Amino acid sequence: MIEYRLNGPVSQERQRIRLMSALRENRFPQAILIDGPVGIGKKALAIELAKALQCSDPNVRPCGHCFGCKMAADVGVTDSWVVPMEAKEAGARNASDVSAGSTAKTVQDFKQAYIEEIFKNPYRIDIFSAAAGISVELIRTMTNSFVLKGDRVRVVIVAEADRMNESAANAFLKTLEEVPPDTYFILTTSSREKMLQTIRSRCLALHLLPLSDDEVKSETLRLLGEDADPSDVTDDVVGLAVGSPGKALYYVEHGKAWCELAAKYLKHSLNNEYYEAFKELGEAGVEEASDAMRFLEVLSFLISDLLRQQSGAKLRIPATTALVNIDAYPRVDASALDRALETVQETLSRVASRRTVPTMLLQSLSIKLFEGSK
Structure with a gap:
């Protein structure tokens, strides 16, 4: 045989x-x-x-x-x-x-x-x-x-x-x-x-099932080649990958920029600094639907991690979550974060439908994220 x-x-x-x-x-x-x-x-x-x-x-x-x-x-x-x-x-x-x-x-x-x-x-x-x-x-x-x-x-x-x-x-x-x-x-x-x-x-x-975090890291390093620096495949990169070496490879190159943008956007929203949030998105060139969806995906991860932080669970993107310092906003509890996550998911669906200009949706999102909780 x-x-x-x-x-x-x-x-x-x-x-x-x-x-x-x-x-x-x-x-x-x-x-x-x-x-x-x-x-x-x-x-x-x-x-x-x-x-x-x-x-x-x-x-x-x-x-x-x-x-x-x-x-x-x-x-x-x-x-x-x-x-x-x-x-x-x-x-x-x-x-x-x-x-x-x-x-x-x-x-x-x-x-x-x-x-x-x-x-x-x-x-x-x-x-x-x-x-x-x-x-x-x-x-x-x-x-x-x-x-x-x-x-x-x-x-x-x-x-x-x-x-x-x-x-x-x-x-x-x-x-x-x-x-x-x-x-x-x-x-x-x-x-x-x-x-x-x-x-x-x-x-x-x-x-096909997603890979384990260890497999994602080893496979990503293999694909990056012999000269790859293991420190580039950070915990945040592996967390954002969700079992996908393809996503990990993308985030090795682009993850830091997306994570920093999401953290700044969230903090501007928490501080009612809406103009600054719009300006950051404009400077980053988040205009196309594909870019807006990638940004919202990272933003969803970040808010989910803030929920994990409040419950004491293990964080998926610890370095990015630390940038927000959610403890400085005592009125933003788990319920507020849950509502914010739902709002991000709704916006993601609307961007995917391509019926509304992404920049308008992202501007509106920054205002609605923590409405009544700040």
Whole structure:
């Protein structure tokens, strides 16, 4: 019997054992949906699976050296991926339509650039822009490439499958209803509820769990490389990551700025210094919805930690929480902090809906945060 070995963190071992059993027993489904929080390794597992499915070694898979393994690890094999792209990228000409000697970028060129970034670091949470999506043209390009498959096993990874628009989702559903022989689809998503129920029902569901704090720290240091400074992966960085190495990598670079901004904003609100709060946000360039959501995420952590501090629980972002000095505001009790946290969550939902300008919502939030408690 062929032995399958899928590498990954201990926290996700149970899910990998389930997949390896299906591979060994030759009952692996033709479509699988891997979901879980952003940056916890869904794409990393998808790549491991693609290698295992395409490997031809008679003893241990993936072996890493056979033709199938090399194909799965080749960033130039763009037909093996469907990734979100911006409209101008997805609308670029196909490689087969470009004249000889042309320097114009094709849709395959743009896609390969994204695939290269994924292979460099499959945990990254900022590879695709907020405007990137999966269009029906990208799905049709994928299905048209099936005629070139030959008799080899074919694996297609659909990264961030929840970004399919309605037309793309319906086109992909038709493909799932009659999957070509020896063809497998591996979909990844952090928002499975945004996907068509009919697509989800045709895939084996696999939910990946967040990593432990120790795993986050060790994996983040590994990804940062040999020259990484362990002191950069602070307790606040690990706390903000919530089990996600991808988030930890982001906060190693940007966490200090976001944390200081959130602490200043909170203190300005507590002191009725609303103009100063607006000014800080403006100077930090928090104008786009994506930036506002990141800021509100950190602000939520900070208020949650202030609640933990009052109850004597362990803090997630201790250095940032200390910046606020909540003891200087005796009227702000647990009830006031609970209300403030609810207000932040409501604002986060409104920013996500993109119906109101984020700066207006953040300005209003600073006034409402501790209304009646100061």
